[in-house]
Amino acid sequence: MKVNKKCRCDKCGCAFVPEAKILREGEIEYTYFNCDYCGKAYIVSVTDAELRRSIRKYRTLSEKLNGKPLSEQTLREIAELKDGNTKRAAQLRRMYIREG
Structure with a gap:
């Protein structure tokens, strides 16, 4: 790409x-x-496989946002997925990449 x-x-x-x-x-x-x-x-x-699954789930849920009102529970789930994905991505980066 x-x-x-x-x-x-x-x-x-x-x-x-x-x-x-x-x-x-x-x-x-x-x-x-x-x-x-x-x-x-x-x-x-x-x-990793778990993070890629979670990212797909996040994308699926966030695509539902497309101008439609969502329940507070769905919005909370989207925010929790994003937060969890960000933390897991940072953890994997620290584990597998030597920067600097």
């Missing part, structure tokens, strides 16, 4: 249009892109 926006590489300074790629290692899935010039990798996300 290509994005129409250019970004600039932190390593070589060249501008390029990122193209998302996916790498699977067991149930862990990395979404990333590389600089077209020097190859530096930029990891966008790390997910």
